[in-house]
Amino acid sequence: MGKKRILSGMRPTGKLHLGHYTGALENWVARQNELDAQGNRAYETWFLIADYHSLTTSLDTADTFSYTIEMVIDWLAAGINPEKSPVFRQSQVKQHAELFLLFSMLITSSRLERNPTLKDQVRELNMESISFGHLGYPVLQAADILLYKGNVVPVGEDQLPHLEITRELARRFNNHFPHPATGGVFEEPEPRITKFSRLAGLDGKAKMSKSLGNTVLLSDTPEEVAKKVGRAVTDTQKIRKNDPGRPEVCTVFSYHTRFSPDDRVHSIAEECRSGALGCVACKKMCAEAISAELSPILEKREAYASRPEMVREVLFDGEDRARKTAEETMCEVREAMRLG
Incomplete structure (x- = not known):
């Protein structure tokens, strides 16, 4: 495939804070602009607005689009270049849902229930029960990454268990459905942990959170x-x-x-x-x-905030590019599964 590919994303929560910046965004910009020994880009970079993932903890979608625009403005202002790095909404690339469905057949509910990140979220949010979608969050995350054949995934330490599920699903799919030409559709992605993966909140809490009011915004x-x-x-x-x-x-x-x-x-x-x-x-x-x-x-x-129409065009262009790559992957998936 040539250079390695990075897929990373955030939920659309509106304006970003310093925790987002030090934990992910500045690393994204660095990887986007990193050059190899020959002076070429070291990575292809793809950045996803995880609006489907937002539904796992809240079904209120009234502000999702406006939050998306605010977040993309922060991405662009921090240095994400949409010509180099497609920026797109998960919900606008339907192949995410298709691959999620197929991957869900390859993993048991008991395996997902053992996910320590899920247990931490349930405890943190004081939830008595969770939806099927929340339980399957790491399966959808696996579909997000593997749909674009991501080789490298920038993550915080708390996301490592999710990435391990992605690696398991890549192996299981390849074992169950070897591709007739290549042998395996997917590579197992590797984590890339940032030095400042967490930034304490102003109140001394373990991390910044807008819900706790302990943040400094990029704006x-x-x-x-x-x-x-x-x-x-x-x-x-x-x-x-x-x-x-x-x-x-x-x-x-x-x-x-x-x-x-x-x-x-x-x-x-x-x-x-x-x-x-x-x-x-x-x-x-x-x-x-x-x-x-x-x-x-x-x-x-x-x-950027004074030109919201340009920000929307960045999204629409990124979604067109993402759909093309996503469909190429799904053609390989269907061929391996003999569904095409």
């Missing part, structure tokens, strides 16, 4: 960033400026490790421990570092 102005970071949780034992601090337990310091230069991170840690640096000044430096990185994104975002 926030410097004033909004400063206000939000000013409320962030720090070391509870550092009450006064001169008190010695513990940067290793401070949420704000964890942001410094990502957004501030390495030499400044070192001096901030030393001055915090000695009591020379107070939390107010530390938060001010942190907010400035975050806004400095967001500044070009914010500028591009305003330009």
Whole structure:
């Protein structure tokens, strides 16, 4: 097939926050622009709006399209190039549902019930029962990836069990339905875990979440960033400026490790421990570092937001390209299964 192919996606939740950026989006942009030793693109990159997946936890679709547009604006502003990387909605490429149906015949419900990521979601959402669609979430995810023959999948550690199910389904399909020409329709994709796969929320919770109100949005102005970071949780034992601090337990310091230069991170840690640096000044430096990185994104975002028709065209073009590739894969699938 030539260069390796990356398929990744997000649920359409509207405007994105720093957790989305450090956990996925900046890695997407890096892989999109990565070159091999010959100066050619190292990967083909495909980015999916997972609107079917959103239905596993909520059937309210009233804002799905507007949320999709807002999210795509953030993708484009952060550097996703739709000419290089098709951007498309899952629901507009019907082959996702077709391959999901076929894959669902190759896996048992008991295997899906053992999925630790599912157990964590049920516990986190305090759910008494789940839908068949929620149980089959990783099967649909497998269809998403394998429909485009993704070789590399950027994931957080919590998604590794889902990816293992994808690998199992690729093996099972190839074993049950060897292709007459190639032997196997699918390759087993490999995970690519990002360094900053999680970013703590402003309240110190394990991750940023809009439902918890503990986020900094990519669309926030410097004033909004400063206000939000000013409320962030720090070391509870550092009450006064001169008190010695513990940067290793401070949420704000964890942001410094990502957004501030390495030499400044070192001096901030030393001055915090000695009591020379107070939390107010530390938060001010942190907010400035975050806004400095967001500044070009914010500028591009305003330009895209003023042209919503162009954003819609990006979607429609990406969906046309995705359907073509998806149907090519499904032709191979049907041929292997002798359904064509």
